[in-house]
Structures are given as C-alpha cells and as structure tokens.
Amino acid sequence: MKKLEIPTPKLNAEAPAARQIYSHLRSLIIVNTLQPGMRLSENDLAARYEVSRQPVREALTHLEHDGLLEIKPQRGSFIRKISVPNLEGICFVRCAIESQAILESVSLSPQDFSLIIKGMESNLNAQRALSGPTLREDFLRLDDDFHRIICSFARNDLPWELIQSVKANMDRIRFFTIEGVSRLENLIAAHAAVLEGIRTHNVFLAVGMLKEHLYEILSTYKMVMAENADWFD
Amino acid sequence: MKKLEIPTPKLNAEAPAARQIYSHLRSLIIVNTLQPGMRLSENDLAARYEVSRQPVREALTHLEHDGLLEIKPQRGSFIRKISVPNLEGICFVRCAIESQAILESVSLSPQDFSLIIKGMESNLNAQRALSGPTLREDFLRLDDDFHRIICSFARNDLPWELIQSVKANMDRIRFFTIEGVSRLENLIAAHAAVLEGIRTHNVFLAVGMLKEHLYEILSTYKMVMAENADWFD
DNA sequence: GGATCAAAACTTGGATACAAGTTTTGCAGT
C-alpha cells in the first residue's frame, strides 16, 4: 500500500496535542481529504505530527466516538464509510430539534424575537451577496450560522451543540453536492421561505419548508454515490 | 483528603478494558455513587482496576466528552456538577426528538404500527405490575424502554442513541426523584396518556402529554438541590 | 510460472518511565 499524503500536519505548542490532532483530522475527514475506507496508522500520524502515539491514539478514539472512524484491534483504523441510514437519522434529528426551536419562537418576547429575526435577515443577505472562488466554503459557513440562529430560539446551547456533533457525516456529502450556482439559489430560497414563515408566526409553513430543506440532501447523495460507490456501505 | 471507596472495581478479561472502565464509571456517576465535585485520580483508578493508566485515561476522556467529567490539566479530574441549563437542554432535545418520532407514527404501515403499540402496551403492563425492593431500578429500566420504543417510530437507530448519550445528566436527578409510589403512579399515568394519544392517532394529545411528562423533572430537581446544593453549579 | 508456507513487518492494546505543573504538607521562625 502506498503512503497517503495529508496536506499540512502543523501543530501548535500551547494547546493539548491530542485535541489539535483530533480537530485537524476531523476537518480533513469532513472535506473528504481523508476518504471513506482509508486506513490511518497511529505510527504514521505520530511521525507526521512529530509527537508520540499517545496523543494520536486519543484523537483516534474520539473520532471513533463521533462515528467518523472505525478502529479494528490489531488490524487498523479506517475512515468510516458513509451510511445512508445514518444520513437519514441525522436529517431526522436535525429536523426534530430545529422544528422544536421554531415552535419556541412564538413564545419569545418581541424584543428577543426581532433580534433573532434581524440576525437571520443579515445572514440571508450575506448569502445572497456571495461570490468568488471560496464560494462553496463561504456558503457552508453561512448555512451553518443560519441553522445555529434557528437553534438559538431554544435559548439553550445544547441543541446546536448536539447538531454539530452529529452533523459531520452529513457535511461530507454537502461538501460535494453544493456546486452549481443554481443549486445554491435554491438553498437560499429555502432559507428565505423558512425565515418568512418564522417572521409571520406561521410555524406550520416554516417547519414544513425546513423539513423539505433538510431532507433535500437525501435526494442528492446519490450523485456522490454514483461517482464514489466505494465511499458508502 | 480521605480516600473514597468505590464499590466493586471488577474487570472482565475478554473485552477492551477502557470500555469496561468507562461503562462502570459512567453507571457509578449516574447513580451518584461518584458524586458531583468528587475528584478521580488516574493512578488510584488504575490501581483499583489493576491496569495501567492508559485504559483509565481513555475512559476518563470519554466521560469528559459526555459532559460527566471535567479534566483540569495538572490539577485533577472532577465529576461534573449538575447544570440546570443543561437539564433544560436535555428536556428540550428529548422532547423534540420523541415528538418527531410520534409524528412519524401516523405514516407507518398498520402492521408496523400495531406491532409497536403492542410493545408499548406490554411495557406499560410491566410498569403497573412493579413491586419489590428493586422497584426504583426496575422502573427506570422500563421507563427507558418505553421511550426507546417511542423512538422506534422513526425507524432509525440514531434518535435513541443520541438521547441515550445525552440523558446521563438527567438520570442523576431521576434516580433521586423517583421514590414514592404515588409519584410512580403519576409517571405511569403519563405514559398511559401518551400511549392512548398515539394509539388513537391524536398526535397533538400525545405530544402534549409527552412534553409535560419530560419537563416534569425540571419541577422536581429542586428537591435534590435543597439537600445537595453543592452538587449544582 | 503458480501454489504453499513460514518469517518478517506491520497493526493496535497495554505497561512503564519521565516531564511539567499544582497542591499539600511540614518544618522553621516568630
């Protein structure tokens, strides 16, 4: 087996090494630089990061806990392949939590309500103004922020934290399916519809649009699957 | 500081040590044998389980990931105190996910639907038949199973897995608030009401009763707080 | 050339040793 080249194994000295390695590997997995099925070697990673196996090992067990890695004892550590049932589960959970957050919006004080609405509007404007070479990354960041704001209706940190921890497997797909400008316009339109539903206190409309928006990824993952069948179970 | 005595640090040889230690410590935390604020020493635990610090350390980092432990570098590892906002977040997320699952029940095939209803009925009967010295533990197990069945309406494993991973901080309270038989009867009545709503396809009733049931713990945690104020932030 | 089998080189799991920093402790001085 040929050695695989991961881009920039840089390391900072003033933070715990294990956590840095974890974050770095996690982001590499999400953008599919480390592709499903690949094998990671603790020794190899330790050499690249210029640390011992101990912090690498800790990072890998955390990735396994997140469902992004599968550690087979005495055999190797492999980037988990994408599971369609898992994708469906993520959509379900996101839809459940964000819908509940939208339901909470009606019982918010007018001040708090309009403040959040303001945030969503400015985010939406930023989405519409997007252009340039880093368009895809920029949109994903704004999209994350849009849904984070939705969760803020719950006035609690846990909902969004939970979505973030679960979202990684969905992001691996999203990074590929968001390409054409036309698709991007559709996504922005969906966001606008959700916002309009919330603003007019039409939660049925808002939740309906949100569900359609969140489940849309399930109708696009087959695009990725067609070209990379070996990335899936 | 006096040495604290944890009950039975037994260990099995045919499973990974780290996972066993993790499970054991986690259950000890949930039943409050390891109380909020207590300090755990890696060396001490390693001696008790008769292993090296390596698997102990892995177990502790996983407990930290679950929010049950706080590892302060070069200072010690402490059982996390109970956070009321965190409790509220757990209630919110559980309510969101289980409500969404109940919503899915209306679009299930009659065969699948009646099969799940059967399971809930037999579980409810078991709850009503409870008695004996291990009543509290038995009820908590049946209660968990009841809500797991609710999640099965989603026909996906992730929702219940996620609830399980988040539920630990709620269980620490539940173990204390479920004491009197009268309270237990109230909880069983709530379960029955939820089931009745689902069976009659009255999802509004079911979701309403479920929300009331899940949020009930927020009105009882003050009982625990009154006697153990130092267990909370 | 192809198949078989043994040895070597890999994998992770665990134990031990050392490093850096914090807390406690105990002795000395008042």
Next chain:
DNA sequence: ACTGCAAAACTTGTATCCAAGTTTTGATCC
C-alpha cells in the same frame, strides 16, 4: 499557637517499550 516558605507528594501530558495478533511478503517447492 500562628505565619511563611520550601520541599515533597500529588496531578495530568507525553514518550518509549513490550505484547499479541494480523497482514504482507518472499523464498521454496512443485
């Protein structure tokens, strides 16, 4: 008895070494 300070005993973070098992490799035999 009380205060102050230094040393010892703790804490976790990391490195290194050994063990057990799997995979690959390469030589040998047909």
